[in-house]
Amino acid sequence: MFCQKCGSECKEGALFCSNCGAPLVVQGESDNISNIPDHLVMSILTTLFCCIPFGIVSIVYAVKAGMSKESGNVEKARFYSKKAFLWSIWGIIFGIAFVMLYGLISFLTMHDPLC
Ligand SMILES: [Zn+2]
Structure with missing residues (x-):
């Protein structure tokens, strides 16, 4: 500790x-359960703007985190909160990587004299 x-x-x-x-x-x-973030907003944003599969997994965990919070289960709420956060991060990384790759490919094909 x-x-x-x-x-x-x-x-x-x-x-x-x-x-x-x-x-x-x-x-x-019981006093700090309300401080556990469920990362729901972040996971929804991930779904909308980055990567849908990762975002959906993240939303599922975020909802579970919220439900665990409501039932007062700190351990579970923390666990799902972390999972939701991780999946959101992966979704964002994936989304950015995808956009960059897409940009690179279109940049390369644009300057390819054969095209
Ligand atoms: Zn000290």
Whole structure:
């Protein structure tokens, strides 16, 4: 686990940070569930502008994250939130790579004297 004050790594189960001495808060399960992002907006944008297959997977995970949040399941909400984020990122990377490749191909064919 990590100290919330100085960010240094502390022994699992330690009550105080070995670096700065701040009391280590045992991860409050219910008070920070609302802070978990479900990345729904990002996944929808990924679907619309980048890569539909990746975006849809991301939306599915985002919705699951939202549902887990509503039912108060922190572990699942975190898990799906991460997945949704990762799939969105992959979708964006794929989308950009695709656009660049497309641009490169059209650039090359435009300057090809044989065409
Ligand atoms: Zn500390």
